[in-house]
Amino acid sequence: xQQISINEIKQFHGQLASVHGxxxxxxxxxxxxxxxxxxxxxxxxxFAQKNDTNKELNSIVSSLTxxxxxxxxxMVNVTxxxxxxxxxxILQSIKVESESLNELPIDETSAQNLLLxxxxxxxxxxxxxxIFEVQTVLEHAMREFWMKNEFIEIHSPKLxxxxxxxxxxxxxxPYFGQKAYLAQSPQFYKQMAxxxxxxxVFEIGPVFRANSSFxxxxxxxxxxxxxxxxxxxxxxxxxKLEEQWVTxxxxxxxxxxxxxxxxxxxxxxxxxxxxxxxxxxSEGRKILESLGHIIAHKEDLDPEGERLLSKYFKEKYNNxxxxxxxxxxxxxxxxxxxxxxxxxxxxxxxxIYKGIEVTTGAxxxxxxxxxxxQAIEKGYNLDPLNDYLNFFRYGCPPHGGxxxxxxxxxxxxxxxxxxxxATYLYRGPNRLNP
Numbered sequence: 001x002q003q004i005s006i007n008e009i010k011q012f013h014g015q016l017a018s019v020h021g022x023x024x025x026x027x028x029x030x031x032x033x034x035x036x037x038x039x040x041x042x043x044x045x046x047f048a049q050k051n052d053t054n055k056e057l058n059s060i061v062s063s064l065t066x067x068x069x070x071x072x073x074x075m076v077n078v079t080x081x082x083x084x085x086x087x088x089x090i091l092q093s094i095k096v097e098s099e100s101l102n103e104l105p106i107d108e109t110s111a112q113n114l115l116l117x118x119x120x121x122x123x124x125x126x127x128x129x130x131i132f133e134v135q136t137v138l139e140h141a142m143r144e145f146w147m148k149n150e151f152i153e154i155h156s157p158k159l160x161x162x163x164x165x166x167x168x169x170x171x172x173x174p175y176f177g178q179k180a181y182l183a184q185s186p187q188f189y190k191q192m193a194x195x196x197x198x199x200x201v202f203e204i205g206p207v208f209r210a211n212s213s214f215x216x217x218x219x220x221x222x223x224x225x226x227x228x229x230x231x232x233x234x235x236x237x238x239x240k241l242e243e244q245w246v247t248x249x250x251x252x253x254x255x256x257x258x259x260x261x262x263x264x265x266x267x268x269x270x271x272x273x274x275x276x277x278x279x280x281x282s283e284g285r286k287i288l289e290s291l292g293h294i295i296a297h298k299e300d301l302d303p304e305g306e307r308l309l310s311k312y313f314k315e316k317y318n319n320x321x322x323x324x325x326x327x328x329x330x331x332x333x334x335x336x337x338x339x340x341x342x343x344x345x346x347x348x349x350x351x352i353y354k355g356i357e358v359t360t361g362a363x364x365x366x367x368x369x370x371x372x373x374q375a376i377e378k379g380y381n382l383d384p385l386n387d388y389l390n391f392f393r394y395g396c397p398p399h400g401g402x403x404x405x406x407x408x409x410x411x412x413x414x415x416x417x418x419x420x421x422a423t424y425l426y427r428g429p430n431r432l433n434p
Contacts (some may be wrong), residue, residue: 007041013078020071048091067100141252151200156189162384182208190228194399195391216418221427228401235347280326299331307355361402368392
C-alpha cells in the first residue's frame with residue numbers, strides 16, 4: 001500500500017491509507033483511543049474503538065510511548081467533528097517500527113545547553129524543522145541567482161599551510177610533520193579564481209574560527225557564503241550585486257515558505273526594497289552621537305551601535321538592511337583597497353540586517369606593488385604569503401566580493417535567540433558533541 005504524507009491525507013477520504021511518523025501524543029480512554037501522529041508535513045489524529053474486534057490493536061496502542069515511530073493503516077475520514085485539521089484515520093493496524101523510552105530527556109522547559117545535548121530530539125519540533133527548510137530554500141535561491149548570472153561554483157581547501165585572514169583565531173593541527181590550519185575563510189582562493197580568469201565565483205562551505213566568544217552571533221565552525229567578482233570599478237559594484245542577490249533570495253523564501261513561517265513563527269517575511277541605505281562609518285558615528293550613543297574607539301561600531309543605526313534607518317527608509325562603508329584601513333585586512341584620496345579608510349562595507357552584521361565585503365587590492373606595501377605596513381612576514389602574492393604577479397583584474405553569514409541571516413529572519421538554534425549542530429568553545 002502506498003505511503004501517504006499527512007498533508008495529503010484529506011484527498012483519500014473513504015479509502016484505506018498507510019501513514020507513518022512519530023507519536024506526538026496518546027490518549028487511552030475507557031472506550032476509545034487517540035494517537036496524534038507527526039510526520040514532516042503535519043499532524044494527524046488516529047482513532048480506534050475499544051472492543052473485542054480491536055483487542056490486539058487496542059493492546060498495541062496501550063503499550064505505545066510518545067516519540068515512538070509507527071506505521072499505521074486505516075480508513076480516512078474527513079469530518080468537521082475532528083478538531084485537528086478535520087480529518088482522522090480510523091485504525092485497522094499498527095506496526096511499531098521503533099519504540100521510544102518512556103521518559104524523554106528534554107521538554108519545553110529545558111535549558112538551551114540541554115536541548116543542544118539532545119539536538120536530534122529538539123529538531124523534531126516542527127518549528128525547528130522549518131529552520132532547515134528555510135536554509136534549504138535560501139541556498140537554492142542563492143544558486144538560482146548565481147546560475148542566472150553565470151557564476152562558477154568553487155570548493156576551496158579547508159586545510160591550509162598559512163592563515164587565510166589576520167592570523168588570529170586559527171585552529172592549528174599537525175599535518176605529516178608540518179603545521180596546518182583550518183581555513184578561516186576561502187578569501188585567498190576566491191581571489192585566485194579571479195587571477196585564473198573565472199570572473200564570477202561563489203562558494204558555500206564551512207569555515208573555522210578559534211573564537212572564545214559566547215555571544216549570540218559567534219561560533220567556532222559555521223557555514224560561510226562567499227562571492228567574488230571581477231571587472232569592478234569600486235566596492236559600490238559589489239554592494240549593488242549583494243543587495244540584488246539578498247532581495248532575490250528573500251523574495252523566493254516568501255513565495256515558498258512565507259505562509260508556513262507565518263503559521264509557526266507569526267512572522268511576515270518582508271522583501272526589502274532597493275537600493276539599501278548606505279552610510280559611511282564616520283556618518284554612522286555622527287548619527288549615533290546625535291542619539292546619545294558614544295563609542296570610545298573610532299575604528300568600528302559596537303553591537304548596540306549597529307542596533308541603533310538599524311532602528312534609525314528602518315524608521316527613516318522602512319528597510320531592515322543597510323550598508324556601512326569606508327572602515328579604517330587600520331582595522332581592515334591588508335588586501336582591502338584604499339581610496340587614493342584617503343588612504344586612512346578602505347573601499348569596504350558591512351551589511352547590517354535588523355541590527356546585526358551579516359556581511360563583510362570590499363574591493364580588493366589587485367596591484368602587486370601596493371598589495372605588498374600594505375602587507376609590510378601591517379607587519380606581515382611575506383614568506384608565508386608567497387603563494388597568495390603570486391596570484392597577482394602575472395596579471396589580475398580589478399575585483400571584490402563579500403563573505404556572508406548564513407546562520408546569522410536565518411537567526412534574524414526567524415527572530416531566533418542565537419545562531420545555536422539556526423545551526424544544525426552548533427560548535428562553540430565548550431561544545432564538540434554530539
